[in-house]
Amino acid sequence: MTESNLNFSQKLDEMERIKADSNYLRGTIVEGLADRITGAISEEDTKLLKFHGSYMQDDRDLRDERRRQKLEPAYSFMIRVRAPGGASTPEQWIAMDDIANQYANQTIKLTTRQAFQFHGILKRNLKQTMFDINQSLLDTLAACGDVNRNVMCNPNPYQSDVHAEINQIASDISRHLSPKTQAYHEIWLDGEKVLDTSDQEPEPMYGKTYLPRKFKIGIAVPPSNDIDVFSQDIGLISIIEDGELVGFNLTVGGGMGMKHGNTATYPQVGRLIGYFPKSQVIDVCEKILTIQRDYGNREDRMNARFKYTVDRKGVAWITDELNRRLGWELESKRAFHFEDNGDRYGWTEGSGKHHFTLFIQNGRVKDTEEYKLKTALRAIAEVHTGDFRLSPNQNLVIANVETEKKPEIEALIKQYGLTDGEHYTGLRKNSMACVAFPTCGLAMAESERYLPSLITKIEALLDEAGLNEEEITIRMTGCPNGCARPALAEIAFIGKAPGKYNMYLGGGFAGDRLNKLYKENIDEAEILESLRPILLQYAQERTAGERFGNFVVRAGIVEAVTDGQLFHS
Structure with a gap:
């Protein structure tokens, strides 16, 4: 069902009306932020806020006690910061650490999609937090919502020239498939743009109702499947010949979510439908996204993910429709092999640089009496001249360490007792x-x-x-x-x-x-x-x-x- 023939007299999901009436994701978010009587915003605005990278939450540990005291729930906001391929400079890491200390709950969550996540941000601090994130040249737009989410890839682009190229492709896909609405800059940056990331409205690709549900893309580099390529709406499996990236095998329709007791919902693995040369990657991703835009289920959000579109229409139909929109046909799949979907811990070397993969249990960066992880990573960021890379397994790569800087980084790792997981099972x-x-x-x-x-x-x-x-x-x-x-x-x-x-x-x-x-x-x-x-x-x-x-x-x-x-x- 294309946006041009959406019929709101039909029984569409209520979210479709909310998006259509939102003036390209504006809603009444500005008014809600200005209301000091409550720590919450309206229900409709909470749904729109997801597109801006934030969820309204409350502390469920306190819920019963606050109810007994006849207080509203302890509302706060989660913010998700997208980082294509998990890339972060030391300066950006320090900025994220500052935000965690000043506005959040003094911790940083590294997510399973290579993003930063903050919890416990109060409504009165939400706009300033968003502003500070953008000042670091990261952003939260499309980190959540019915759009393409953070694009995943192997976290260490310095292992080889191929990894670096794929990291750039992840950034290019993310940029191309980002929403173009000016609402984000108007609400959070007072119209100011740190970088020019928006075009004229209306949304040339998404339209006013965006996608039926969230959409996820990941790029794997065999033999590692660290990004779980078969869990993605679009999975790109890198094909490397003679040390060069030549193209991608393409999988469609993966996804993990379901609902207990509803057998019409289920996790699914992406289906491999062919191969294409790397020069076509943006076009392929855009055309698949538009198939989901036009044919995804907008009546039942429980069955709105692309995996259900693929299963309902059939893999052959999806392939034919993609070929038609592309104007050329996918080639036969190329050979590949995956060995695992985990991380390579400890020190590795590539492209003349050194990289240390740090084990972070469940991705939670915090200080405890016994383990000053957060303090340690800030100390490393203050002297590190390379990069930080968030892994798909919630770990962290201290990447691109110069040979002359390695002893200093090693000394900090030892000083704070940081672990590569060597002593863990x-x-x-x-x-x-x-x-x-x-x-x-x-x-x-x-x-x-x-x-x-x-x-x-x-x-x-x-x-x-x-x-x-x-x-x-x-x-x-x-x-x-x-x-x-x-x-x-x-x-x-x-x-x-x-x-x-x-x-x-x-x-x-x-x-x-x-x-x-x-x-x-x-x-x-x-x-x-x-x-x-x-x-x-x-x-x-x-x-x-x-x-x-x-x-x-x-x-x-x-x-x-x-x-x-x-x-x-």
């Missing part, structure tokens, strides 16, 4: 968790605050089985929306209620196969009781090099899921 180094409680309004159970302690208890089982060094992916989310991409993990937990989780097993170690529900609505004791015999069996019966996810499928513990439409069967 393979399970912990391959773990991810979303934020969940107390700030996420969608959370049904704990995630980030709980997974580390659960892993400690699972590690006792690993030790019993002699599997402490075994690399196993484990992910947890507090709800089924899939922010930590749990449906691709070898072991996954998706929250159903406080202290209760669905447990899934059998994802591919390289992020190329969905997992399967093993047990439903279980607590910690049941989790440990269920995992122990499986881990012992894996230790005793696995073949050489066999990954845990592959083993549980081969052993018949769960069925292999290669198509999301079979996820609930």
Whole structure:
């Protein structure tokens, strides 16, 4: 359904009306920010605010007590700062650290899509925070909302010339597919532009109702699938010949979110439909996005993601429509191979520079009495002449370290006890968790605050089985929306209620196969009781090099899921 023939007398989702009536994402956000009577903004404006990179939240730990005191919820705002490919200069890192200290909750969350995230920002500070972010030459536009989100790619462009080229392509795609509305600059920058990033309205590509739902793009560089390319609406698999990037294999229709109890919703892996030369990457991404704009479901947001459009219309139809819009045909897919979807920890060297990948548990940068991570990273930023790169696994690369600067960086790493995960189990180094409680309004159970302690208890089982060094992916989310991409993990937990989780097993170690529900609505004791015999069996019966996810499928513990439409069967 194209915007030109949208019929608002039909039963479209209410969000379509909100977007259409918003004057290109303006709504009444300015008026809401000026209202000092409440810490909130209107419900419609909260939906529009997402396009600007912010969500309104409240502290759920305080919700009951504030209700008893007849106070409104402890409202605050989350801000997500997009950084294509996870790129950040030391100056930008310091700016993010300042924002965390001055306006947020003194922590920085590194997200699973290589973005910065701040929590606990009060409404009265929201505009100044946005302004300060833009002053650092980063922004929040399209970090959320029914638009193309932060474009992901391998976090270290200095490993090779190919990585650097791909990082630039990620930035180019992000820039090309960004909304063009002036509303962002008017609301947050008083019309001021730090860089000229906008054209004349109306939106030449999105139109006034933008996309039916969010849209995600990622670029993988085999043999690493660190960006989980099959989870993306558009997945680009780099094809490298004789050390040069020649083009991309193309996958379409991946996505992680679903809703408990609704089998019409499911996670899905992207389908591989062909290959194209690198010179066409912007055109291909734009044309696929416009297919979703025109044919995505605008009546039911539960089924509005591109994965459902692909499944409803069929892969062949999507391919034919893409070829028609391009005016040329995709070529046959090229050979590639993925080995894993994790990070390379510790020091690496490439292009004459040095790079240190730091393990950051669940992406939370903060100081504790025992571990001054946030202070340490600021100290490094103050002397570092290279870059910081946020990884898709919520870790951080201190990248592009000059040889003469390496001893100084190494000394700071040692001084603050920063870790590359060397002393952690393979399970912990391959773990991810979303934020969940107390700030996420969608959370049904704990995630980030709980997974580390659960892993400690699972590690006792690993030790019993002699599997402490075994690399196993484990992910947890507090709800089924899939922010930590749990449906691709070898072991996954998706929250159903406080202290209760669905447990899934059998994802591919390289992020190329969905997992399967093993047990439903279980607590910690049941989790440990269920995992122990499986881990012992894996230790005793696995073949050489066999990954845990592959083993549980081969052993018949769960069925292999290669198509999301079979996820609930």
